[in-house]
Amino acid sequence: GAVVSQHPSWVICKSGTSVKIECRSLDFQATTMFWYRQFPKQSLMLMATSNEGSKATYEQGVEKDKFLINHASLTLSTLTVTSAHPEDSSFYICSGIPHLGNTEAFFGQGTRLTVV
Amino acid sequence: AQSVTQLDSQVPVFEEAPVELRCNYSSSVSVYLFWYVQYPNQGLQLLLKYLSGSTLVESINGFEAEFNKSQTSFHLRKPSVHISDTAEYFCAVSENNAGNMLTFGGGTRLMVKP
Secondary structure, eight states: OOOEEEEOSEEEEOTTOOEEEEEEESSSOEEEEEEEEEOTTSOEEEEEEEETTSOOEEOTTOOTTTEEEEEEETTEEEEEEOSOOGGGOEEEEEEEEESSSOOOOEEOOOEEEEEO | OOEEEOSOSEEEEETTOOEEEOOEEEOSSOOEEEEEEEOTTSOOEEEEEEOSSOSEEEOTTSOEEEEETTTTEEEEEESSOOGGGOEEEEEEEESSTTOOSEEEOOOEEEEEEO
8 A cells, every 4th residue: 555654753842942844655646634632532623724735624623723734745644733732642643645546545653742 | 323342452472372252232223343453554444344144244354353232242253363354344234235434443453473
């Protein structure tokens, strides 16, 4: 299957700082990428859908000014958690849809964010 | 709106024993069903999916799942597990068969013991 690489795998940051998470499709072009969040012992929840070259679509309850998503190329989407707080500590995971062919989503390995 | 419930957060089992990971869903429309597996430090990988046709679907590594519409379930089974099956398993539903707009369950950690 296609490969999506997410970086970093884990990050610890101080409260009030910003953190950027990268999601790269290594062997396919992803016109659409999805960002999910998983709190401990809870489901993966869709945060937003990003399309290359346009603004992301956020799910209800997700603050677009706090979770900045950029999808400037067909192989890279970034999620920036701005002014992070301890309650933002979570597992963030992205997935990408190939530009052509099979529309199955391929997932990155996820990023564990801990805000202290 | 859709929701997915995985009743067991952890399932410990001895090697070569059978296992069932339970998944129930609710939806007001027809859905498509998926099981994903996440091995340590890796991304989610599609294990198997039900889109239409036969309600029993199989994966290449011996897992199978049966779609039961009346019970709104899609339980995952394997008759004999291996140590290498130790992973987190996620059940998911989608309103489209491409599997890209997914609603996930909370996950079940399968722990296979020697």
